[in-house]
Amino acid sequence: MEIKNRCKWANPKNELYLKYHDEEWGVPLYDDKRLYELLILESFQAGLSWECVLNKRESFRKAFDGFDIDKIISYGDAEKERLLSDPKIIRNRLKINAAVKNSAVFKEIQREFGSFASYLWAFTDGKVVYEEYTLRTTSPLSDAISKDLKKRGMTFVGSTIIYSYLQAAGVINGHGKECHCYKKT
Numbered sequence: 001m002e003i004k005n006r007c008k009w010a011n012p013k014n015e016l017y018l019k020y021h022d023e024e025w026g027v028p029l030y031d032d033k034r035l036y037e038l039l040i041l042e043s044f045q046a047g048l049s050w051e052c053v054l055n056k057r058e059s060f061r062k063a064f065d066g067f068d069i070d071k072i073i074s075y076g077d078a079e080k081e082r083l084l085s086d087p088k089i090i091r092n093r094l095k096i097n098a099a100v101k102n103s104a105v106f107k108e109i110q111r112e113f114g115s116f117a118s119y120l121w122a123f124t125d126g127k128v129v130y131e132e133y134t135l136r137t138t139s140p141l142s143d144a145i146s147k148d149l150k151k152r153g154m155t156f157v158g159s160t161i162i163y164s165y166l167q168a169a170g171v172i173n174g175h176g177k178e179c180h181c182y183k184k185t
Contacts, residue, residue, distance in 0.1 A: 004180045017051050026181060028128055028170035030117045035169060036106055037067040040099050042165040043156035044090045050164065052090075059088035064099070072103045098156040105154045120145070120171060129172045138163050141172070 006012075010021040029035050041060060045053045053060075063086050065071040075083075083089065083096050106116060113119040123145055131139065142163035149157040167174040175182040 005178050007176050007179045026170050026173050026175050032116045035116050042161050044095050046156055063089050069103050075100045102154045105152050131172050131174055
């Protein structure tokens with residue numbers, strides 16, 4: 001079996017996490033459905049680890065109707081209570097309410113820019129930003145996007161969450177140079 005050099009944060013004891021690191025984290029995303037799911041999941045990470053959220057991702061997909069944005073926008077009190085009683089996901093009323101509210105804002109951004117990907121990638125002129133992994137948790141880029149999303153009405157999109165989101169979505173390539181996934185072109 002080939003031993004791969006990976007970023008130090010990738011827990012070698014969690015195969016799901018290793019697969020996520022190797023195949024998803026830092027790969028540029030342009031698909032709105034995937035960008036949407038990732039944004040909702042990142043908002044649930046607040047105060048927790050991404051590994052915790054990732055381990056529950058399939059349960060989140062099931063609980064949130066496959067991340068069907070139109071269904072989530074229409075969630076009322078009954079759906080929110082259903083989510084609050086689901087032990088397989090992170091049950092936090094504020095985060096669940098934010099998921100519904102942020103979905104509507106996400107949809108508005110799609111209408112305004114043609115896609116959420118167009119909106120997001122416009123902040124970097126369509127280019128990947130290379131920032132080798134450090135203990136950094138924010139950047140001027142995450143500050144700007146966070147500020148704009150908040151101005152538009154989103155919550156649970158502070159600069160730290162957005163920085164993590166940008167790394168996960170490949171807008172920022174944060175893999176260390178020693179990592180087999182670091183590919184600067």
